[in-house]
Amino acid sequence: MPDSSRAASAGLWRDGDFRRLWFGQTVSQLGEHTSLVVLPLFAVLTLDAGAGQLGALRAVGQTPVLLLSLLAGAWVDRWRTRTVMVLTDAGRALALGAAAVAGLLGVLGLPALLVVAFAVGALSVFFDVAYQTSLVRLVTRDQLVRGNSALEGSRSAAQIGGPALGGALVSVLSAPVAAAAGAVFFALSFLSIRRMRRPERLPEPSGTPPRVRRRVVEGLRFVARDTSLRTVCLASAAFQFSFAAVMTAYLLFLPRDLHLSGTAVGLALAATGPGALLGSLLAARLPGRFGHGAVLVSAAALGDGVFLCVPALHGPPAVTVPALLAVNFVFGVGGQLVNVTVMAVRQTVTPDGMQGRVAATITFAGMGLAPLGSLVGGVLAGVWGARTGLLVAAAGMLLSPALMALSPLARLGRALPSPPRAPADG
Incomplete structure (x- = not known):
């Protein structure tokens, strides 16, 4: 270090x-x-x-x-x-x-x-x-x-x-x-x-504070106009939609096609947690060594792409459970690397006076599509079967790293850029 x-x-x-x-x-x-x-x-x-x-x-x-x-x-x-x-x-x-x-x-x-x-x-x-x-x-x-x-x-x-x-x-x-x-x-x-005592660096107000509705619109416009933030928003929406579809098909595939017990399913899902812990530790070091853009794209491609291995699984639980543990662990590592790095990028390119609105806009865009993704996953599994539905949904997850790879996010280096000036209130 x-x-x-x-x-x-x-x-x-x-x-x-x-x-x-x-x-x-x-x-x-x-x-x-x-x-x-x-x-x-x-x-x-x-x-x-x-x-x-x-x-x-x-x-x-x-x-x-x-x-x-x-x-x-x-x-x-x-x-x-x-x-x-x-x-x-x-x-x-x-x-x-x-x-x-x-x-x-x-x-x-x-x-x-x-x-x-x-x-x-x-x-x-x-x-x-x-x-x-x-x-x-x-x-x-x-x-x-x-x-x-x-x-x-x-x-x-x-x-x-x-x-x-x-x-x-x-x-x-x-x-x-x-x-x-x-x-x-x-x-x-x-x-x-x-017990926190330090005064916060609140953004300086300029003129009469606008109404909440106007401030919400300012946040939406700021994200839409900034290429990096717009890409983060689109990538988050693509991921949340596809991941919700994956999880619907996944929770049908494991017990019905792989004949796993509830305990085995829970064990497989739990492996994401330790992977996320490792991802958090790596996120403190890797962007400064290899560049934020390289870490973002490669971690997203690895973490999302690993789910393509799941539909290929066959055999008894002694074979499939260890494989599922490895898949979910890798997904946890890659996903958390992306989460931490994206948050640092987002916070850096956003002026202090827009931090809350930008965070909320990206959360809204991503989580807003999750219920629809869950419904689509159920339809895919019902029409094509859980294995094929899971394969299609997992392939959809790769849209998120593809969007980042084609954007300026992929070119971010070891140092993050300085934030722009916030738009004036009023």
């Missing part, structure tokens, strides 16, 4: 406010991913919810991404991110705490649980936009890649440990107690982030 990179990394971890942000974001993500398992299990085990009701609960929890992402970006650009994160942590802790108390008293019904799921999902949208924006205001530009690597590594750990912890708590104790544990995680995040 070059001396300058080593010094930047050491300086990052000596920063008390960055450590508080890292810890707060880590336990917040753990609470979020725990609740993603706890709330559905709460509905099934405690409220005897049916399949349709469970689907409605999951949909309600995911709806805020579509409804609120763009608004969250516009608002966060005007607010102190520390305030946003503290308030959203407090709100999620109260929502899950109230659900836990009501569940223990036996007075929680499905309508109230739907309200809790929507509230937690909505507040999570604001927290996620805020913590990504907060890093830009907290650290120097040369520390962004390492800062993102640390934050995304902790998020990957939460994705591994959160669902497992939530399921274990529900099994060993009860769903209300598991919900209370989620509330405790959000409370710990609240206490950590609340």
Whole structure:
């Protein structure tokens, strides 16, 4: 590691406010991913919810991404991110705490649980936009890649440990107690982030602040006009659409064509987590050595392309499960390399006053197509069979690295460009 990179990394971890942000974001993500398992299990085990009701609960929890992402970006650009994160942590802790108390008293019904799921999902949208924006205001530009690597590594750990912890708590104790544990995680995040003391580098206002709708449109236009950001947006949309289709066919292919048990399917999917952790570590080093563009394109091609191996699998579980573990591990490494590097590029080429809106616009564009992709994956598997449907959907994932390879993103070197000036408000 070059001396300058080593010094930047050491300086990052000596920063008390960055450590508080890292810890707060880590336990917040753990609470979020725990609740993603706890709330559905709460509905099934405690409220005897049916399949349709469970689907409605999951949909309600995911709806805020579509409804609120763009608004969250516009608002966060005007607010102190520390305030946003503290308030959203407090709100999620109260929502899950109230659900836990009501569940223990036996007075929680499905309508109230739907309200809790929507509230937690909505507040999570604001927290996620805020913590990504907060890093830009907290650290120097040369520390962004390492800062993102640390934050995304902790998020990957939460994705591994959160669902497992939530399921274990529900099994060993009860769903209300598991919900209370989620509330405790959000409370710990609240206490950590609340201790951040450094004044934020808020963008200077110019004239009368425009209405939220205008600010949302400014964010959309800024992404559309910037070649790199437009490519990130299109590549994200292509990936999320195709990946949703892949997962629908994948979850049909594994049990029906490969005859794997539920435990084996869960084990195969879990391999993505350790791969993502390794990807986070590599993302702190590889872009500075080989160039950001080379890492982006090659990692996306490797991580997405590896799924083309899955439809070729045949044989007993002793053969297919190790192969699936390897596929998901490689996918986790490549996917996280892309996530961290793209985030650093996006943060660098975006002016401070547009950070929240750009992050929200890309999230909106990517996640907005995921439900349609899931439907397409089901249609492909139903018409052509799970194996052929999975092959077609997996081939579609290669559109994302192809878009990046044909754009200026592929030519980014070891150093990232300076951000342009933000468009004036007013």
